[in-house]
Amino acid sequence: MALVVFNTLTQKKEPFVPLNPPKVGMYVCGVTVYDLCxxxxxxAGVVFxxxxxxxxxxxxxxxxVRNITDIDDKIIQRANERGVSWDGxxxxxxxxxxxxxxxxxxADPDIEPKATDHIVEMLAMIGTLVEKGHAYESGGSVWFAxxxxxxxxxxxxxxLDDLMAGARVDVNEAKHDPLDFVLWKGSKPGEPSWESxxxxxxxxxxxxxxxxxxxxxxxxFDIHGGGKDLVFPHHENExxxxxxxxxxxxxxxxxxxxxVTVNEEKMSKSLGNFFTIRDLMANHDPExxxxxxxxxxxxxxxxxxxxxxxxSYKSVARFYDLFAAIDTMDESSAGDDAxxxxxxxxxxxxxxxxxxAVALLNGELRRLNTLRxxxxxxxxxxxxYRMGLESLLAGTATVRRLGGVLGLFTRKAADFVAExxxxxxxxxxLSADELDGMLVARTAARxxxxxxxxxxxxxxxxAKGILLQDGPAGTDWSVSFE
RNA sequence: GGCGCCGUGGCCAAGCGGUAAGGCAGAGGACUGCAAAUCCUUUAUCCCCGGUUCAAAUCCGGGCGGCGCCUCCA
Numbered sequence: 001m002a003l004v005v006f007n008t009l010t011q012k013k014e015p016f017v018p019l020n021p022p023k024v025g026m027y028v029c030g031v032t033v034y035d036l037c038x039x040x041x042x043x044a045g046v047v048f049x050x051x052x053x054x055x056x057x058x059x060x061x062x063x064x065v066r067n068i069t070d071i072d073d074k075i076i077q078r079a080n081e082r083g084v085s086w087d088g089x090x091x092x093x094x095x096x097x098x099x100x101x102x103x104x105x106x107a108d109p110d111i112e113p114k115a116t117d118h119i120v121e122m123l124a125m126i127g128t129l130v131e132k133g134h135a136y137e138s139g140g141s142v143w144f145a146x147x148x149x150x151x152x153x154x155x156x157x158x159x160l161d162d163l164m165a166g167a168r169v170d171v172n173e174a175k176h177d178p179l180d181f182v183l184w185k186g187s188k189p190g191e192p193s194w195e196s197x198x199x200x201x202x203x204x205x206x207x208x209x210x211x212x213x214x215x216x217x218x219x220x221f222d223i224h225g226g227g228k229d230l231v232f233p234h235h236e237n238e239x240x241x242x243x244x245x246x247x248x249x250x251x252x253x254x255x256x257x258x259x260v261t262v263n264e265e266k267m268s269k270s271l272g273n274f275f276t277i278r279d280l281m282a283n284h285d286p287e288x289x290x291x292x293x294x295x296x297x298x299x300x301x302x303x304x305x306x307x308x309x310x311x312s313y314k315s316v317a318r319f320y321d322l323f324a325a326i327d328t329m330d331e332s333s334a335g336d337d338a339x340x341x342x343x344x345x346x347x348x349x350x351x352x353x354x355x356x357a358v359a360l361l362n363g364e365l366r367r368l369n370t371l372r373x374x375x376x377x378x379x380x381x382x383x384x385y386r387m388g389l390e391s392l393l394a395g396t397a398t399v400r401r402l403g404g405v406l407g408l409f410t411r412k413a414a415d416f417v418a419e420x421x422x423x424x425x426x427x428x429x430l431s432a433d434e435l436d437g438m439l440v441a442r443t444a445a446r447x448x449x450x451x452x453x454x455x456x457x458x459x460x461x462x463a464k465g466i467l468l469q470d471g472p473a474g475t476d477w478s479v480s481f482e
Numbered sequence: 483g484g485c486g487c488c489g490u491g492g493c494c495a496a497g498c499g500g501u502a503a504g505g506c507a508g509a510g511g512a513c514u515g516c517a518a519a520u521c522c523u524u525u526a527u528c529c530c531c532g533g534u535u536c537a538a539a540u541c542c543g544g545g546c547g548g549c550g551c552c553u554c555c556a
Binding site for chain 2: 043205225270311446455
């Protein structure tokens with residue numbers, strides 16, 4: 001089976017056929033850097049990160065472009081509020097963006113263009129649109145004449161009349177038509193501005209993506225992604241600009257991810273009900289957030305709650321526990337579990353069904369854990385043991401590799417465990433030595449069958465989120481986040 | 483008002499015409515001094531009502547309920 005993707009343009013799943021295989025050009029709308037990123041940004045980031053990873057896994061040569069909007073009204077406004085320069089503010093939040101996305105295990109996009117580095121390209125495009133009669137200057141700004149572009153509405157399935165009827169369209173004296181949107185915004189004194197044939201100003205929001213997409217991926221490219229809320233007006237306007245300029249539809253497949261909601265309500269900056277990635281990372285492992293985000297299909301809405309992250313952490317930890325155990329075996333296998341790879345591919349080929357892919361990984365984890373604990377019993381039968389070991393090693397390697405396609409399990413297992421433990425000790429206010437002392441005391445108590453004492457120590461630690469596990473090799477501990 | 487999405491076990495969530503994946507929580511069991519971890523077993527007929535079909539959670543029609551876009555927004 002081959003890859004099938006849901007195209008917003010047609011509202012259907014379609015076979016994915018790139019323009020110039022094996023090359024795939026993919027453009028994703030990044031963020032406007034005027035504030036910290038929230039979970040919604042994290043979802044969009046993770047979704048398209050996984051899509052790019054999977055396309056590569058499938059053998060495509062992907063060029064992944066994700067832009068940064070570093071000039072915009074909100075940036076100017078926020079900078080004024082804080083009494084800092086607009087570009088300084090943008091730089092600050094760009095750094096924060098990189099930091100946060102990096103923590104979430106995002107592979108860097110191949111190209112990360114900034115709006116302010118592409119004023120020339122935007123002006124050229126606006127010039128062409130004016131020449132072709134799709135845009136006009138008025139009141140120091142340049143506007144796109146929506147009615148000059150017949151296909152307007154193809155993406156968001158809107159009729160011009162319906163839009164007109166909506167009372168919310170912006171009324172602006174300078175526009176010839178209420179539907180028109182700005183390409184070049186004439187600036188007032190004191191505002192950041194660039195020179196243009198129409199006077200000083202700054203770019204409108206939509207034109208940057210048209211200009212940068214074209215520059216880095218060409219007039220027609222394969223995938224354009226972003227959050228569902230960008231379908232209208234942003235992507236609709238982007239199509240209008242690009243298509244009117246070049247004469248061809250710019251994008252073959254439009255992909256949009258669903259929202260993250262909180263209490264069933266969309267999380268957004270304007271509602272103020274958002275959690276920043278940083279807030280969350282203070283108490284949770286970034287991989288838990290990624291795992292959570294992958295648990296639902298990318299187009300479905302997801303409700304967020306803290307406890308889901310706790311659940312996800314447990315799941316992730318279960319995988320690392322297996323990996324850590326295998327790592328200490330000092331054996332390796334070049335083998336691969338072909339059936340597993342096949343099932344995974346089928347799931348992901350169906351419009352990137354990460355939920356099914358994760359379920360597959362879970363099922364395999366159970367199989368491998370069973371094998372892991374049964375293996376010692378097989379030692380008397382060398383043939384059986386050898387086969388079991390091979391299956392365990394190959395299966396584990398496969399889970400790791402496929403997890404990697406989802407951006408999961410990329411840390412060393414030992415590091416994952418060590419990190420979680422170190423963090424928990426700090427939280428519990430214990431030093432490693434103090435904990436060791438307690439464990440030694442408890443082992444001694446158990447040795448003399450003083451279970452009252454040993455259980456008291458165990459309860460004390462459990463109250464701090466430190467869970468003890470007694471095994472043949474001694475007592476180990478793990479971390480709870482409840 | 484216009485456009486679109488969704489409604490699956492206590493919770494989260496796949497499946498989208500062939501008889502309900504997976505996770506969390508719960509119950510029972512193996513293991514354990516007791517636990518924990520791990521493993522095994524176990525919990526649904528898919529919002530309601532009609533229709534199409536040999537066959538529907540899956541398609542169509544009508545309800546009810548929730549959400550999103552139409553204004554900045556991933």
